[in-house]
Amino acid sequence: MKKLLFFLLIFCIFSTENIYAKEIETFDRREENRYGIPDRYELTENRIKRALDIPYINSSSKVYDFSKLLEEEEEEQLKKYAQKLSSSQNNSIVVVTISDLNSNSPREYADDFFDYNEFGTDGIILLICLNSRDVYISTSGYGQIIFDEKRIDSILENITPKLSNQKYFEAIEYFLQEVENNLKQGPSHSMKHCNIINAYGDYRCKKEIPYLWILPTCFIISLFITWLCTRKYQKIRLATDAKIYLKKEEITLGKKIDKFLHTSTSRIPLPTNTSSNHGSKTHHGSSGSSHGGSGRKF
Amino acid sequence: MDNHIIDQKCPSCRAPLKYSPKTKGWDCEYCNSHFTLKDLQKVREKKKKKQNQSFSTSGYTCKNCGANILAEENTTATTCIYCRSTAILENRLENELTPNAIIPFEKTKEEAIAAFQKTGIRKWFLPKEFTDKKNINEIQGIYIPFWLFDLCLNAKISGKGIRIHSFISGEYQYTKKETYHFEREGIFPFYDIPVDGSKHFDDALMNSIEPFDYKNLVAFDFSYLSGFLAEKYDLKKEEVKKIALNRAENTASSELEKNLSYSSKTIENKTMIPENLEGEYVLLPVWLLNIKYQEKIYPFAMNGQTGKMIGNFPLQKSKVLLFFLLIGILLSFLIILIFLSTGGYVL
Numbered sequence: 001m002k003k004l005l006f007f008l009l010i011f012c013i014f015s016t017e018n019i020y021a022k023e024i025e026t027f028d029r030r031e032e033n034r035y036g037i038p039d040r041y042e043l044t045e046n047r048i049k050r051a052l053d054i055p056y057i058n059s060s061s062k063v064y065d066f067s068k069l070l071e072e073e074e075e076e077q078l079k080k081y082a083q084k085l086s087s088s089q090n091n092s093i094v095v096v097t098i099s100d101l102n103s104n105s106p107r108e109y110a111d112d113f114f115d116y117n118e119f120g121t122d123g124i125i126l127l128i129c130l131n132s133r134d135v136y137i138s139t140s141g142y143g144q145i146i147f148d149e150k151r152i153d154s155i156l157e158n159i160t161p162k163l164s165n166q167k168y169f170e171a172i173e174y175f176l177q178e179v180e181n182n183l184k185q186g187p188s189h190s191m192k193h194c195n196i197i198n199a200y201g202d203y204r205c206k207k208e209i210p211y212l213w214i215l216p217t218c219f220i221i222s223l224f225i226t227w228l229c230t231r232k233y234q235k236i237r238l239a240t241d242a243k244i245y246l247k248k249e250e251i252t253l254g255k256k257i258d259k260f261l262h263t264s265t266s267r268i269p270l271p272t273n274t275s276s277n278h279g280s281k282t283h284h285g286s287s288g289s290s291h292g293g294s295g296r297k298f
Numbered sequence: 299m300d301n302h303i304i305d306q307k308c309p310s311c312r313a314p315l316k317y318s319p320k321t322k323g324w325d326c327e328y329c330n331s332h333f334t335l336k337d338l339q340k341v342r343e344k345k346k347k348k349q350n351q352s353f354s355t356s357g358y359t360c361k362n363c364g365a366n367i368l369a370e371e372n373t374t375a376t377t378c379i380y381c382r383s384t385a386i387l388e389n390r391l392e393n394e395l396t397p398n399a400i401i402p403f404e405k406t407k408e409e410a411i412a413a414f415q416k417t418g419i420r421k422w423f424l425p426k427e428f429t430d431k432k433n434i435n436e437i438q439g440i441y442i443p444f445w446l447f448d449l450c451l452n453a454k455i456s457g458k459g460i461r462i463h464s465f466i467s468g469e470y471q472y473t474k475k476e477t478y479h480f481e482r483e484g485i486f487p488f489y490d491i492p493v494d495g496s497k498h499f500d501d502a503l504m505n506s507i508e509p510f511d512y513k514n515l516v517a518f519d520f521s522y523l524s525g526f527l528a529e530k531y532d533l534k535k536e537e538v539k540k541i542a543l544n545r546a547e548n549t550a551s552s553e554l555e556k557n558l559s560y561s562s563k564t565i566e567n568k569t570m571i572p573e574n575l576e577g578e579y580v581l582l583p584v585w586l587l588n589i590k591y592q593e594k595i596y597p598f599a600m601n602g603q604t605g606k607m608i609g610n611f612p613l614q615k616s617k618v619l620l621f622f623l624l625i626g627i628l629l630s631f632l633i634i635l636i637f638l639s640t641g642g643y644v645l
Binding site for chain 1: 423472473475476485486488489501502503505508545546548549550608621622625637
């Protein structure tokens, strides 16, 4: 009888461990080399400060449900899906749910979570924050080329109502399905001719040669040049001055008056420093990497 | 050979004597004698003493073409040089003015033709045959009547000027506009402003061959006219002085404006008072050419003293079009090449 109770106790302990095994493994950055910040970023005070705010996790999981919005089986299914998408395309597809942003903006959190963990340089991350009801999608590296504003907006458009209705699994599943579709389709139409140029994910886009503009302007310039060359063919001109008949040495100048009358001052406000990178609304995160994306409230 | 009204006769052999721009004297083709002005004046003096006549000027009008020809009173005119008509009316004018001075021709007819042919160089759009000698329909060496005006212009201008200062302070860009009232005045002396004294000759053409070097102005003598044509003036001094005034006023005004340092100005008042206005009647040498090309007449003029040749040239439309297209295509190629070489990258 006592042995049976003992085994029952052991069994209960182990099963409860399974129930609470849902806890996500995070590591202490202070014990990691470079605070867990990838090598491509120089260590600065600001970056260290931001990194310490971000959990340092195992980057192979891809789905991090800190806010416990999903059932275990749901999480496992989505993890497998996200991992499949990540490894097959050299991209990292990441999903993270949290309860509080803690004075970070959704954009900052999403960017930093991606940058300060070992996800590589290219990818896309979906962030869901429960208490502030923010959903944010951030793209990194080549992810910026595949997902332009249009594609991200369309994903957000679809999953926001799902999130409002607490259909978290459906929302994240939809996100991953859209990511799979877009990866199959390749670069988005507006970014077709763009390429990544450095490790920070900055990109440059080829602009098509505007044949339509070049030809008319060149011919207008040619017209002007031709006019200049033909001017010397019409040399008979009526004289309107007598400059050469004026004896400059004998000129006497009289009084000179410059009387101040009044003054008026007007002012215009200086244009504020707007960023020049409006092509696809990219920005740089605290790490220095270039990110695209946007977010909503649900 | 042209029939010249003014025919100076060689004192030695009575052959027609013409003024030679090259030797600056009178050469007789028949007896190879050379005469200076002094020589001819001496001869004339002797003649006058014999004939007891005064030296006066006459004007002749051709009934056919209306040309006004200047001549010495006692020469016989039989043919009009301009239109070859024989209907010439002698129109003796009382107190007709004799020119004060003259610049004798320094360029010969051959030099005029050569100068014309030279104008075709480096004019790519000119039809090749334009400067061909055969197109020269007419070439005449004429002494054209001019009024030379001396005047002193007392010029005053006044108006408003604006000075603009721009500076940045805080978050704004400030533009300060200061308005001033200005006045400028000065006395400007002009010497020998030439105004064409004949209705027959295009003012613009005569303007274009300016300037003449007045250092070579000599006292007038009829002998200089021999071998050349001469026109009498038909615009009086009073009629044309406003043209000289206008030119002087424009120059004085721009000279005064040079002293203004404003970003923008408006001139409200201009007072120009001419003083000591004097006009002198002179004859200036001009070679006139009429070029006939493709049923059109192109008037050309060469300053008979300096050799400056001026005229309007026809443009060969096909050459102009070709040039325009070529340059356009060349430029496009260049720009496209530049675009391609940079890979067409834009941030």
